[in-house]
Amino acid sequence: MEVKSLQGENFRNLLPFSLEFCEGTNVIYGNNAQGKTNLIEAIWLFTGAKSFRGAKDSEMVAFGTGNAKLKLDFVSGGVERQAALTINNRRYAELNTKKLKSASALIGNFCAVVFSPTDLAVVKDGPALRRRFLDLAICQLYPNYVSVLKDYTRALTQRNAVLKGMEGRLQESELLNVFENELVLNGEKIAEYRRNYCKTLTVNASVIYNELSSLREELEAVYMPSFCDDFAEKLYIARKTDVFSGITSVGPHRDDLDFKINGISARTFGSQGQQRSIAIALKLAEAKNLYDILGEEPVVIFDDVMSELDKSRQGFILNHIKGKQVFITCPDPSNIIGLENGKVFTVEGGKIK
Ligand SMILES: Nc1ncnc2c1ncn2[C@@H]1O[C@H](COP(=O)(O)OP(=O)(O)OP(=O)(O)O)[C@@H](O)[C@H]1O
Ligand SMILES: [Mg+2]
Incomplete structure (x- = not known):
């Protein structure tokens, strides 16, 4: 996948622009x-997804104007294509001058992964984000996983409702048995999917991390399941306490994922640069997954990735992401001194040069 050129008007603070990009690194x-x-x-909007900043469509239209317009020329599968977006309260898309039903119909035509500073939360913050990270990645690879997750979540809500209804006095209940059977059936599948995905992730991300750290550090994605053996028995035992809280205390909804560098937990002990490097390696591993599915390298977009990285890690980002087109934003000229090839664009007050 390669972006050839992008034109735009009335998009956020940007003055009308027409840009041509290089196939390597664009700063x-x-x-x-x-x-x-x-x-x-x-650029990202052409993936068909919403803004990675979580913005509403109308917020992307330049203040005081009606429609934002963007046009992207790109190469996919060796074929040149053109896509166009018109944005007002929603997004309207065209592909090769044909109107599409919705902007999300662009999905699968133009592919990109984006790293933005909020992605650091996956490494640093609580386990819910890491479960979401795992689930999103697994859903992309195995669409059946979506229904397993749904069935699990439904059974979880139902078990909690039955327990709440008991108001602290545990009783034998046929309904509780039924919902626990559902939980076990789907929970064991979820655990299996997640365990396998962590193995693949370790293989993919660790190769990238190893290069990023100049072969000094080893990354491992370690699945931390909420139960290790007999889930059914764990649930049965947990009834005694769960009946007071009305909450199910064991199961994949309590799983976590630990990132270890040279065997040590990076969330607890990692430096800022190491944590950022993990988030970057995870993105590039996601790109590898997309490549495995699509047979084509997605475009890689890095927003503000350079701070906290030392010169050698910055050099990897600038020069060693092979075979992929890369876009990097950065506010500090010293960050790009090491750029060997590629193109630099300067943005000042919405004017791009
Ligand atoms: N719809 C809009 N219309 C006009 N201006 C907008 C609109 N949305 C955002 N802006 C302006 O765009 C400006 C630049 O935003 P942007 O996030 O691209 O900055 P940046 O160059 O990435 O800065 P940083 O280095 O701080 O991340 C903001 O100051 C904001 O006020
Ligand atoms: Mg910015």
Whole structure:
């Protein structure tokens, strides 16, 4: 996948622009609040997904104007294509001048992965984000997983409701048995999927991490299941306490994932640069997954990835992501001194040069 050119008008603070990109690394450089993230957001929208910043469509239209317009020329499967987006209260898309039913119909035509600073939360924050990270990745690979998750979540809500109804006095209940059977059936599947995915993730992300750290550090994604053996028995034992809380205390909804560097938990002990490097390696592993599915490299977009990274890790980002087109924003000129090839764009007050 390669972006050839992008044109736009009335998109956020950007003045009308028409840009041609190179097939390697494209750096978008400028001070804070000049429009760098706006530019890569414009590219991202062609994946058919919503803004990675969580913005509403109408928020992307330049203040005081009606419609934002973007046009992207890209190559996919060796074929040149053109996509166009018109944005007002919603997004309208065209592919090769044909109107699409919705902007999300672009999904699968233009593919990208994006790293933004909020992705650090997967490494640093609580386990819910890591479960979501695992589930999203597994859903992409195995669409059947979606229904397993749904069935599990439904049974979980139902078990909790039965327990709450008992108001602290545990009783034998046929319904409780039924819902626990459902939980066990789907919970064991979820655990299996997650365990296998962590093995693949360790293989993919660790190769990337190893290179990023100049072969000094080993990354491992370790699945931390909420139960290790007999889930049914664990649930049965947990009834005694769960009847007081009305909450199910064991199961995949309590799983976690630990990232270890040279065997040590990175969430607890990792440095800022190490934690950031993990988040980057996870994104590049996601790109590898997409490549395995699509047979084509997605475009890689890095928003503000350079801070906290030392020169050698910055050098990896700038020069060693092979075979993929890369877009990087950065506010600090010293970050890009090591750029060997590629193209630099400067953004100032919405004007891109
Ligand atoms: N719909 C809009 N219309 C006009 N201007 C907007 C709109 N949305 C955002 N902006 C402006 O765009 C400016 C630049 O935003 P952007 O996030 O691209 O900055 P940036 O160059 O990435 O800065 P940083 O280095 O701080 O991340 C913001 O100051 C914001 O006020
Ligand atoms: Mg920005």
